[in-house]
Amino acid sequence: MFDSVEDVEKKLHDQDYICGKNIATVVYLATKLQKPILIEGPAGVGKTELGRAVSRALGLPLIRLQCYEGLDESKALYEWEYSKQLLYTQMLRDKIEQVIGDAATLKDAAARIGEQDDVFFSERFIVPRPLLRGILSEERVALLIDEVDKSDPEFEAFLLEVLSDYTVSIPEIGTMEAKHIPLVFLTSNDSREMTDALKRRCLHLYIDFPGEEQELAIVNLKVDGIQQRLAEDIVKLIQSIRKLDLKKAPSISETLDWARALMVLNADTLEAPLVEETLNIILKYEGDIHKAQMELSKLLQEKGAESPGPEAEAGEKPAATGTPPRKSVLH
């Protein structure tokens, strides 16, 4: 367990996850209050990754449930194993005949079988799905319910019981209680608003795009051997691109992809032609790319005005390393 908010920050950092204090606070509270965290925010800011990082930091096994439209309780909670039940009845036929062998009437026989009901509706014949598995686990687990907004509104109702009481009710057996209360993360892209009932049971965490400093730290941490100058340029440019009115703003993972790509291309600094050619790594819509290109010259000029030195140097670079390999990688 975590000792303090600072401890959360530190341990997550050890897991290569850089987070601000607000994230650490919520994680700390969640472990203390034993409440689920509902994580919202734009795509690619590290919502799922937070769940993973916390589970690693605490050394808890991670059980992940990916939500999608049409996900129902038999996929998320539990399912009766019909064929196994059937197999057992077949194999136990002799035994069953013994039980009802001397029954005088049909009614009597049915009553006797009825007495044995619980044999066939026992835990033996239940296939636990992620949620039930998280609850029944012998050790404490982290439960990651990913993209819960993709699921149907009805599915939320199943979640309610699990999230508030950490129990699962199976009509035929009864209520199963958690042996250890799992640490639950729910992530949502806000494509649908969750019901108030669900939100009420969770702590809410909104993760936004990181600030310049934080993003730089992330790039430095995740991209091995990147040059400081290049990293700074990339982050600065990404930050200003996000301010444009785009259909989809570049996420952190796209920043990282871009940084790695530029590393592969042996770039030392950002220069206009290179950026233009690689824009498709960070922007995924034609319209966005177009918009960014228009802004780009302005942005790069500003950068050039700040540090006139590298500009001149950059001018010679493309000729030296040659442009063709770049193209071949990207197109």
Place this chain on the structure above:
Amino acid sequence: MQKKIVDFTNLLRKSGVRVSVAESLDAFAALDELSLDDRELFKDALRATMVKRSDDIPTYDRLFDLYWSGFHDALREQLGQATGGLPDHVDLDQLLEALRQMLENMDVDLSDLAKAMLSMDPNQLEQMIRDAADETGIERIQNLLQIGFFSRRMIEQMGLEGAGGDLRELIDQLREAGMGEEELEQLGRLMQAVQDAVRRSVRQFVEQELDKQNHDYLERFRRESLQEKSFYNLTEEDIRRMRELVARLAQKLKNVITIRRKRQRKGKFDLKGTMRRNMAHGGIPFELIFKQRKKERPKLIILCDVSSSVANVSRFMLQFVHSLQEAFTKIRSFVFVAELGEVTQVMRDNDIYQGIDQSLDGGGVVNVYTRSNFGFAFHVFWRDFLSAVDSRTTVVIIGDARNNYNDPRAWCLREIHRKAKNVVWINPEAPGAWGFGDSVMDRYLPYCDVAEECRNLKQLSRMVDRLLL
């Protein structure tokens, strides 16, 4: 502290953030786990437990700053200004120290407020101001005109006048006790300044309170009234805000649609499917299979009058429908004034707002600077695009049917009506005006399955919901 948090919760609720009782209990539980010294930590903890919608976060941030704003700091600053008014050569600490010694040796009866002012203790003064505010029922404050009233009431409640008298008496007593004249004068001036500072702080407190109580109230009022505001009277600013509103309503409708689809999904029992599925169980039907009903997605053809009189209705209708794109298999949009042209491609190639703006400008296919001629436009549609209409198509016409005394050619609409599943007419004019002047709505009416007045957003969203989904 508890009371302050409860108050803050109420404030959030009043500003439209939904905070349940369970959530405010969570907030208390969370604060137990944290040290309260760190303001950011405190803020994050309250937010995580009480604010669950990202839309509400800006509201929360503003309110938090307002509420936990450090009235304390403001008060301290005021007091600082009061002491700052003293001449440079006077040492404040010395003065106060001398005063304290004098007081110890004298038997004077001072009110609590006077004592607090003498010691210039911001904590005590703040508490007194807050108590006075509670007594006067400050939470009832509603508008700017009441600031003076509440400030006066609070000052009376605190007994500031009486305290001032006490202090003057004290100075007289001090003079008798043999305090230096110059020091006394400084002291008198200082006390006057402190009194003024308290007075100003009270007023500031009241103003802040008003801000808190009214926060978001105006905003919400504006948004609600926007829903009912007639499209004819929209300002540029309104149009911009309206877009957000339409987008939000569209999102809401989308959610409703998916639920409805789910509900009606199960169809009849599927015998063949059940047998096939249960072969694995030796033919014993453990799992039942139902036939899936065919999803019927409507096809939509929209004919928008883009003459300026109905431009806003067209604008929001187009935005609505295109936001709901996935609910329809096919949307084709046409614009007309007199000529008629298709703008489906224009809408598809641009982002939604640009597309709409371009469509309203004729989309490069029609001339918008003519006079409306519905008859001609319908004729063109009948001639060129009738094949696009089939028995699953709903044709939506948006326009005021003011035909400038041209030939209405109602037979074109009759032909369209015959082929289409539905013809819906959305008219921004009230039914009372249909058929008067150059309106030919009465001629078209027999060929419309539904014709409705639609002059504000509320009507529009109801219409979209009921007719198309």
